[in-house]
Amino acid sequence: MAAVLRNLRPVYVAGIGFHRYQFASATTYVDLGLTAVRAALADAGLAWPAIESAYFAKALLPMAPGRAMLRHLGATGLPIVHVENASASGSAAFRHACMEVAAGLADLSLVVGVDKPMPLAPAERLAGIGGLADDAFAPFTHFALLADAYAARTGASVEDIALVAVKNHRNGARNPFAQHQKERSLEEILGGRKIAGGFTSLQCTPVGEGAAAVIVASEEGLRRQGIDLSRAVRVLSSAGRSQRLYEDATRYDAMLTQETTRIALAEAGVSAADLDVVELHDAFTVEEVEYVEAMGLCPDGQAVPRLKAGEFDIGGRCAVSPSGGLIAMGHPIGPTGVGQIGEITRQLRGEAGDRQQPDARLGLAHMVGIGAVCYVHVLGAV
Amino acid sequence: METPPLLKPGLYRAEGSAARPGQPALLGGVCACGHVFFPLQAYGCERCGGVDLQPRVLSGAGRLLASARVHLHPGKGREAPFTVGSIRLDDGPIVRTLIEGDLGALHPGLAMVTTLVPVADAEGAPRLDLRFAPEGV
Numbered sequence: 218m219a220a221v222l223r224n225l226r227p228v229y230v231a232g233i234g235f236h237r238y239q240f241a242s243a244t245t246y247v248d249l250g251l252t253a254v255r256a257a258l259a260d261a262g263l264a265w266p267a268i269e270s271a272y273f274a275k276a277l278l279p280m281a282p283g284r285a286m287l288r289h290l291g292a293t294g295l296p297i298v299h300v301e302n303a304s305a306s307g308s309a310a311f312r313h314a315c316m317e318v319a320a321g322l323a324d325l326s327l328v329v330g331v332d333k334p335m336p337l338a339p340a341e342r343l344a345g346i347g348g349l350a351d352d353a354f355a356p357f358t359h360f361a362l363l364a365d366a367y368a369a370r371t372g373a374s375v376e377d378i379a380l381v382a383v384k385n386h387r388n389g390a391r392n393p394f395a396q397h398q399k400e401r402s403l404e405e406i407l408g409g410r411k412i413a414g415g416f417t418s419l420q421c422t423p424v425g426e427g428a429a430a431v432i433v434a435s436e437e438g439l440r441r442q443g444i445d446l447s448r449a450v451r452v453l454s455s456a457g458r459s460q461r462l463y464e465d466a467t468r469y470d471a472m473l474t475q476e477t478t479r480i481a482l483a484e485a486g487v488s489a490a491d492l493d494v495v496e497l498h499d500a501f502t503v504e505e506v507e508y509v510e511a512m513g514l515c516p517d518g519q520a521v522p523r524l525k526a527g528e529f530d531i532g533g534r535c536a537v538s539p540s541g542g543l544i545a546m547g548h549p550i551g552p553t554g555v556g557q558i559g560e561i562t563r564q565l566r567g568e569a570g571d572r573q574q575p576d577a578r579l580g581l582a583h584m585v586g587i588g589a590v591c592y593v594h595v596l597g598a599v
Numbered sequence: 600m601e602t603p604p605l606l607k608p609g610l611y612r613a614e615g616s617a618a619r620p621g622q623p624a625l626l627g628g629v630c631a632c633g634h635v636f637f638p639l640q641a642y643g644c645e646r647c648g649g650v651d652l653q654p655r656v657l658s659g660a661g662r663l664l665a666s667a668r669v670h671l672h673p674g675k676g677r678e679a680p681f682t683v684g685s686i687r688l689d690d691g692p693i694v695r696t697l698i699e700g701d702l703g704a705l706h707p708g709l710a711m712v713t714t715l716v717p718v719a720d721a722e723g724a725p726r727l728d729l730r731f732a733p734e735g736v
């Protein structure tokens with residue numbers, strides 16, 4: 218049987234860095250990315266020449282932006298690979314860096330996600346299998362249908378589902394790297410511009426740009442640089458899956474989340490009830506209620522009552538999207554999955570300031586990407 | 600007046616199926632393994648990977664799984680507001696498309712049928728395109 222990450226050499230996150238997620242600006246992707254990488258190196262206490270490999274996550278930037286950015290840190294000649302996996306690009310890049318370090322092929326590896334808004338054409342359409350009205354379906358349209366079905370299945374109202382946005386904007390207001398940093402009342406959220414179904418603009422992730430970087434390390438690699446594990450966070454498991462055929466094909470995001478999370482938790486040897494902090498793919502409010510149920514953070518149909526009881530607040534049983542999530546922190550695509558790892562690391566170090574989940578020891582990061590693909594990583598305090 | 604041609608004749612036809620002769624049928628496929636799918640493709644079966652795929656006419660009838668009124672739409676060539684829905688066809692596959700008819704009555708579980716509506720193609724020529732609408736409305 219194939220090995221799992223936990224049976225290989227231990228892998229740690231040793232440094233994190235961000236460029237704030239923001240609305241599209243004249244800032245070049247090079248500026249965005251270098252800001253995040255330099256911050257991650259400084260956070261780890263490492264100099265650039267110590268980094269042995271680089272994973273560059275992007276979904277929107279054109280071909281091969283990596284070396285054109287990283288050369289400004291000094292052209293050390295390290296191997297650079299670009300990873301594109303839609304919304305999960307950053308998560309996939311992180312997984313592959315973890316595998317390289319776990320396998321002992323590198324001791325210190327950089328994962329950086331950078332993107333800027335650009336026009337995109339989903340490859341699915343190039344397959345030449347057109348649907349009845351593909352042009353009528355934007356991502357928010359897909360999730361508006363899921364929200365309608367969720368409401369019919371559980372009795373949740375439009376207002377109930379919008380409470381996710383109240384929580385996540387409240388968290389984002391405490392995150393200096395978030396695109397939206399403003400608390401919003403339920404009335405403000407519901408009164409915003411109508412998008413589709415019950416969604417208003419503040420229930421949907423904003424389009425934007427930004428960068429996030431993490432340093433993936435072995436203990437040996439850190440010690441050689443004179444760094445101990447005191448601020449390191451261990452990567453306990455990594456799971457990646459793609460969509461299968463499901464009985465209810467419309468709920469593939471939730472089904473895929475369920476099976477990927479189950480694998481990641483099992484490989485880490487923990488259960489959903491043990492999690493203190495979760496960052497999940499909440500591009501639209503309904504996703505959070507769907508996914509907390511799919512992950513087993515609460516029973517089916519119970520997400521809204523648990524949300525109302527404060528279980529998913531910072532300070533609650535398990536803080537969900539303490540960064541503000543995709544709804545408030547933003548979703549620049551390539552960086553997003555890397556940024557989740559950064560936030561979980563910050564939380565497990567106890568360095569998250571006024572958005573700190575008390576006594577956070579175990580965290581989970583989850584992304585889905587068009588296609589559909591799904592990644593789940595479980596991280597633990599050392 | 601002449602009946603305009605279909606906008607997407609590879610996906611549906613004006614003629615009904617044996618089970619639902621009154622409703623325009625969808626042009627799906629079936630694999631030797633029994634998996635029924637829409638639209639028809641020849642690449643391979645999503646369930647078993649087999650390539651023994653045959654055309655299968657699917658009835659233009661199903662149940663509404665979900666619907667949403669779209670108020671904002673980024674694409675060109677389609678003006679919001681409009682309504683979309685996901686429908687599980689009586690023959691199995693789930694389709695997502697535009698909904699016509701009495702939109703106030705939409706709720707999951709509602710019986711839906713196909714209908715052809717006049718539209719214009721990219722060059723402005725008249726065409727008929729397939730929609731779903733609540734049955735009997």
Ligand SMILES: [Zn+2]
Nearest residue numbers: 630632644647
């Ligand atoms: Zn088959």
